[in-house]
Amino acid sequence: MIIGATGQSEIKPVISPKKKSVAILLNLILFGAFGLHRFYVGKVKSGGLLLVFSFLSAGSVGVVWGLYDLFTLLFTNKFTDADGLPLS
DSSP states (O other), X not given: OEEXXXXXXXXXXXXXXSOHHHXXXXXXXXXXXXXXXXXXTTOHHHHHHHHHHHHHTTXXXXXXXXXXXXXXXXXXXXXXXXXXXXXO
């Protein structure tokens, strides 16, 4: 439990409201090369970086990065949202 600035206790969520299944489906669009799954979970900077690298490398860097993210989404719980919470 965390005490907020108003003196009242606040309960922080343990799991993100973002769905893992939606992130996986967005990742499957062109193997994650556009970074849509990263934009969905709020990781705008890395999603934009992924998008730029995809355009500069004709998609090759984006596909490799997207496949890594897909593996992480499917087989581990290490893929988190922008707040560091695991996806539900």
